[in-house]
Amino acid sequence: MKKKTKLYTCKVCGEQFELLKENKYIGVESNGVSAAFNGTKYFDCFDCPKCGCQNFVNVRLAKKEK
Ligand SMILES: [Zn+2]
Secondary structure, three states: OOOOOEEOOOOOOOOOOEHHHOEEEEEEEEHHHHHHOOEEEEEEEOOOOOOOEEEEEEEEEOOOOO
């Protein structure tokens, strides 16, 4: 079976790069007023290897505590 590599296109420079698990990190958005109403937002982020800009690929939802 051929393994298909998923490429992501950088929003800034258009470079295509692989989304590797080890390059992923969690970005946090917590700016004052909106954070107070909506809570803190987390994003799955990757930095483009070419231009270094941040690309967030997915909104990470908070886990509900039981
Ligand atoms: Zn880029």
